[in-house]
Amino acid sequence: xxxIRRVISVIVMNESSxxxxxxxxxxxxxxxxxxxxxxxxxxxxxxxITIVTKGDKRIIEQITKxxxxxxxxxxxxxxxxxxxxxxxxxxxxxxxxxxxxxxxCGAYNGGIVNVGPDIVIAMxxxxxxxxxxxxxxxxxxxxxxxxxxxxxxxxx
Amino acid sequence: xxxxxxxxxxxxxxxxxVKVVFGYPGGAIMNVYDEIYKQDGFKxxxxxxxxASVHAADGYARATGEVGVAMVTSGPGFTNAVTxxxxxxxDSIPLVVIxxxxxxxxxxxxxxxxxxxxxxxxPCTKHNYLVRDINDLPRILKEAFYLARSGRPGPVLVDIPKxxxxxxxxxxxxxxxxxxxxxxxxxxxxRQIKKAAEAIINxxxxxxxxxxxxxxxxxxxxxxxxxxxxxxxxVETLMARxxxxxxxxxxxxxxxxHGNYASNMAMSETDLIISLxxxxxxxxxxxxxxxxxxxxxxxxxxxxxxxxxxxxxxxxIVGDIKIVVEKLIEQLQExxxxxxxxxxxxxxxxxxxxxxxxxxxxxxxxxxxxxxxRIGKLVGKEAIITSDVGQHQMWAAQHYPFDRAxxxxxxxxxxxxxFGFPAALGAKVGCPDKVVINxxxxxxxxxxxxxxxxxxxxxxxxxxVILNNHYLGMVRQWQTFFYDKRYSETDxxxxxxxxxxxxxxGGIGYDVTTKExxxxxxxxxxxxxxxCFINVAIDRLENVLPxxxxxxxxxxxMLEHKD
Ligand SMILES: Cc1ncc(C[n+]2csc(CCOP(=O)(O)OP(=O)(O)O)c2C)c(N)n1
Numbered sequence: 001x002x003x004i005r006r007v008i009s010v011i012v013m014n015e016s017s018x019x020x021x022x023x024x025x026x027x028x029x030x031x032x033x034x035x036x037x038x039x040x041x042x043x044x045x046x047x048x049i050t051i052v053t054k055g056d057k058r059i060i061e062q063i064t065k066x067x068x069x070x071x072x073x074x075x076x077x078x079x080x081x082x083x084x085x086x087x088x089x090x091x092x093x094x095x096x097x098x099x100x101x102x103x104x105c106g107a108y109n110g111g112i113v114n115v116g117p118d119i120v121i122a123m124x125x126x127x128x129x130x131x132x133x134x135x136x137x138x139x140x141x142x143x144x145x146x147x148x149x150x151x152x153x154x155x156x
Numbered sequence: 157x158x159x160x161x162x163x164x165x166x167x168x169x170x171x172x173x174v175k176v177v178f179g180y181p182g183g184a185i186m187n188v189y190d191e192i193y194k195q196d197g198f199k200x201x202x203x204x205x206x207x208a209s210v211h212a213a214d215g216y217a218r219a220t221g222e223v224g225v226a227m228v229t230s231g232p233g234f235t236n237a238v239t240x241x242x243x244x245x246x247d248s249i250p251l252v253v254i255x256x257x258x259x260x261x262x263x264x265x266x267x268x269x270x271x272x273x274x275x276x277x278x279p280c281t282k283h284n285y286l287v288r289d290i291n292d293l294p295r296i297l298k299e300a301f302y303l304a305r306s307g308r309p310g311p312v313l314v315d316i317p318k319x320x321x322x323x324x325x326x327x328x329x330x331x332x333x334x335x336x337x338x339x340x341x342x343x344x345x346x347r348q349i350k351k352a353a354e355a356i357i358n359x360x361x362x363x364x365x366x367x368x369x370x371x372x373x374x375x376x377x378x379x380x381x382x383x384x385x386x387x388x389x390x391v392e393t394l395m396a397r398x399x400x401x402x403x404x405x406x407x408x409x410x411x412x413x414h415g416n417y418a419s420n421m422a423m424s425e426t427d428l429i430i431s432l433x434x435x436x437x438x439x440x441x442x443x444x445x446x447x448x449x450x451x452x453x454x455x456x457x458x459x460x461x462x463x464x465x466x467x468x469x470x471x472x473i474v475g476d477i478k479i480v481v482e483k484l485i486e487q488l489q490e491x492x493x494x495x496x497x498x499x500x501x502x503x504x505x506x507x508x509x510x511x512x513x514x515x516x517x518x519x520x521x522x523x524x525x526x527x528x529x530r531i532g533k534l535v536g537k538e539a540i541i542t543s544d545v546g547q548h549q550m551w552a553a554q555h556y557p558f559d560r561a562x563x564x565x566x567x568x569x570x571x572x573x574x575f576g577f578p579a580a581l582g583a584k585v586g587c588p589d590k591v592v593i594n595x596x597x598x599x600x601x602x603x604x605x606x607x608x609x610x611x612x613x614x615x616x617x618x619x620x621v622i623l624n625n626h627y628l629g630m631v632r633q634w635q636t637f638f639y640d641k642r643y644s645e646t647d648x649x650x651x652x653x654x655x656x657x658x659x660x661x662g663g664i665g666y667d668v669t670t671k672e673x674x675x676x677x678x679x680x681x682x683x684x685x686x687x688c689f690i691n692v693a694i695d696r697l698e699n700v701l702p703x704x705x706x707x708x709x710x711x712x713x714m715l716e717h718k719d
Contacts, residue, residue: 013337017274017286030278058464065461071283071303074337 001056005034007079007153008064010049013072014040021070022049029056034149046074052128052151055111081156087125087149088135094120096141108134119144121126138144161290161321162191165254168297170197171329174225176585177201178209181215182229183269184256187321201503201585204606206233208578210240210253210311211604215579217249218565219540220586221374223304224249229256231269234315235276236624239572242280244311246569247395247537248372250304251311252297259319260288273315283308287317290325302333307340308459309372340458344475344483345714352430352454353487359428359452361500362388365411368568369433369457370393375478376561379432382481387494388594389504391419393434395490395568398558402532408504409513412440413704414550417511418504420704421447424711425503431455433477436466437569438706446709455481457579504570511702513554524551524623527674530702531593531621532557534678539591540583542566544576544600547629574603580618581611591619598624598648601689605657612662619681620689622654625696633699637698637717658689668692 012018019038026033034052041048053063060078067076092101098112101122105111108131110124124134128151135146159167165188169177176199181189203209213224224244228237234255238515244251258267274286283303285296293316300312356362360477363563370379376399383390383406390400391411397505400407411419423429429451436441441447442468454471455463463472473480515525518689531539541556542565543549549566558564565583567575580594611618625632628646635643655665664686666677681688702713 014290020275021278024278029327062461062465065465069459071335071338 001058003054003056004060005052005054006060006152007082007084008051008053008067009077009079010051010067010073010155011041011046012049012077012126013074014045014047015072018047018072019049021072022051022067025066025070026053026063029062029066031059037149037150037152050150050152079153079155082153083156084151084153085125086128086131086151087123088131089121089123089147090135090138090143091145092122092141092143094118096120101138101141104134104137107133125154157327158324159327160187160324161293161316162188163319164293164297164325164327165316166195166197167327168192168294168301168329169225170195172223172301173263174198174223175430177225177227178203178212178216178582179227180206180209180233182228182233182256184230184258184318184596185227185233185254185321186256188227188256188319192580201581203581203610205604206236207239207574208581208604208607209611210237210251211243211572211575211578212582212585213251213253213612214240214244214249215542215565215582216485216586217244217251217582217597218579219562219583220325221562222586223301224251224582225254226251227254229269230258230273231271232396234271234273238276238280241277241311241313243567243570243572243575245280245282247368247567248309249311250309252300252304253311253313255313255315256321257286257315257317260317263317272322273313277313280311281310281313284313286315290320290323291421293320293325294327294329299335300329301332303338304483307338307342319369320718340477341474342458342476344456344473344480346483348473349479349480349483350487352473353484355428355452355454355471356388356430356484356488357492360496361426362386362428362430362497363422363426364388364390365393365423365429365431365434366390366396366399367393367432367434370396370477371561373433373458374561375432375481376400378478378481378485382485385485385494386405386488386492386497388430388497389422389501391415391422393437393568394553394566396434397553397556398561401559401620402557408508411555411710412437413442413706414554414700414702415704415713416513416554416717418507420702420710420713421507422504424709426451427452431457432481433457435462441466442704442708442710446711468691483509487651489656503542518695521695522669522671522674524548524625524691524698525555526671527621527623527692527694528552528555528595531595531669531678532673534595534675535591535682537563539563539593540565540577540580541589542580542583542592543632544594544596544603545571545573545627546597546600547633547698547700548595548600548623550630551623554700573600576600577604577607577618578618580620581607581616584616593619593621595621595623597629598622598626598651598654599628602652608661608663608687616687619678621678622689623689623694624651624654624691625698626651627692627696630700636699637703637705637714654689654691658687662687664688666690
């Protein structure tokens with residue numbers, strides 16, 4: 001069976017060790033985690049975990065079923081029709097061509113967010129695939145450090 | 157009502173109707189033990205090892221269908237309990253295990269006897285809790301019992317820091333549980349059930365595949381009824397022995413690695429599997445790509461994750477076996493024609509005559525199969541049989557005439573040597589009127605033999621029949637078949653004096669080498685009502701057959717072994 005990429009949202013009770021339960025499940029059963037983000041859902045006792053994973057059909061089905069089995073898991077959504085975004089921050093030397101960097105970031109919903117004596121920090125927020133393109137494009141400016149935020153998704 | 161945490165624990169156990177707790181004290185759980193001393197809601201049995209406490213609670217649960225409870229201290233007490241948790245988890249046995257933990261202020265400091273119990277037990281419990289606030293304790297205890305017994309049952313760990321067991325709080329024990337994130341579905345989808353019934357009516361070679369879930373769901377009567385009314389043949393997994401009842405003409409026997417010829421062939425040729433609480437374990441299916449190639453599959457299971465995990469399913473039904481089978485029977489009533497499966501039954505009958513479950517008896521040496529059949533003749537229905545892990549377990553599963561569910565207790569999923577004796581203690585405590593016999597090996601019995609002392613002290617008359625081949629027999633068998641007889645570390649020629657060992661601990665010991673002796677000794681052991689070892693010298697090199705080599709196709713059985 002062919003490997004597919006899937007974005008899965010997991011709504012969990014906001015309690016201690018719930019994230020450990022989720023990640024331990026992936027580790028223990030040998031499932032992939034490409035990225036994982038988590039934050040509380042406002043005005044509720046729940047948190048929203050977004051996981052990007054890979055696997056064949058049977059594995060993806062097992063992942064959602066096994067997640068559902070965890071007691072503090074409220075809901076699992078395997079996204080089909082979704083908007084997904086990822087954020088990334090990149091550090092450059094101030095000696096690079098700053099206006100070109102700013103223009104590049106602009107094309108990916110970002111910009112320069114901090115300028116210091118030696119370095120500038122830029123960001124972009126876009127679809128994960130476009131973030132890859134963005135990072136490729138930044139190569140000519142000799143990025144010093146890259147921090148990706150992981151994917152968040154919302155069903156359309 | 158105001159109580160401290162320890163009183164809450166005792167009170168909750170009492171209110172849940174638990175009559176006996178198995179455990180072992182230590183620093184972090186001492187407050188609770190102090191309350192145990194003062195209360196009389198339940199009895200406490202002091203095993204001589206925490207692993208045995210959990211297995212005993214497990215055996216109690218399997219024999220009675222109630223939740224078993226064990227109690228241990230932090231650190232080593234807890235880690236000793238882990239094998240017990242994992243054993244119960246793999247077989248979906250309802251347990252609540254209470255463990256002590258270092259005080260909250262010490263958690264994370266590598267305090268004396270601190271270990272991350274919740275972290276370690278996460279993959280081998282249905283759920284677990286670290287209680288951080290006395291106000292949560294009543295709810296957590298209630299949830300623990302509810303989780304253990306509802307849906308797909310399983311062990312639940314409640315880890316309680318020592319200061320929480322001393323702290324006072326309001327004991328408001330909830331009557332019911334409301335967990336927004338936990339709602340097992342039990343009823344089964346009616347449309348799917350209808351479709352499944354249709355498939356059964358149209359099948360030519362249907363087969364009922366019975367798993368341990370049927371036992372857990374107390375559905376054996378209904379499953380028998382389903383088979384009876386449709387005249388569809390049935391196979392049982394290791395965990396389901398007893399569901400159909402020995403001598404039931406529709407029962408082919410056990411299937412899988414050591415299943416009999418007719419069962420495995422039936423599975424290989426069936427056109428419709430009706431799977432009831434079974435999970436297509438690798439010890440059952442053999443090589444997956446060759447498994448039941450002609451079959452459509454109806455899969456009934458309370459755990460949706462079991463469905464479609466290993467094989468593609470045509471009729472998935474998530475629900476409690478009892479409820480679903482009841483509905484299936486309703487759907488099939490007066491519509492199913494047992495005659496339709498007659499030629500299929502004939503084929504299977506022929507397979508059974510061709511290669512029945514049998515063995516070659518001997519006059520020179522005791523054969524383990526003879527011993528097991530003999531126990532069956534002498535005590536049969538009246539006994540509860542537990543076992544350890546190895547050849548003796550398989551011989552017991554193959555040859556004992558199990559008559560009802562919960563009569564056969566063994567560690568199927570984890571395969572835990574050392575399970576049998578403590579599980580037998582728990583079963584005997586839960587069912588004092590039954591004769592309880594642990595069928596074990598000379599390897600396995602040593603893994604929890606300290607329970608001789610427990611059994612002697614509390615006068616729990618469990619009979620251990622040691623099928624002694626002076627080998628780690630099952631491993632030796634694989635070495636014979638697949639490793640050119642290189643018997644690496646499996647020769648147990650160096651033996652303890654089992655008779656003296658039993659006697660040293662306050663039990664009775666017997667050495668048996670002949671059939672006559674065995675009969676006499678077993679009857680005497682039952683009569684004397686004392687824990688005992690019956691050390692039976694058996695044919696050293698006897699093998700468990702038939703055998704499907706690991707990873708082989710189910711229909712390729714070794715029926716005999718020639719040197
Ligand atoms: C705790 C544990 N350790 C190791 C094993 C692997 N194992 C499976 S069967 C077996 C041999 C059991 O020997 P014995 O109890 O004498 O039974 P026999 O097979 O001879 O009947 C071993 C070592 C196991 N199942 N459990």
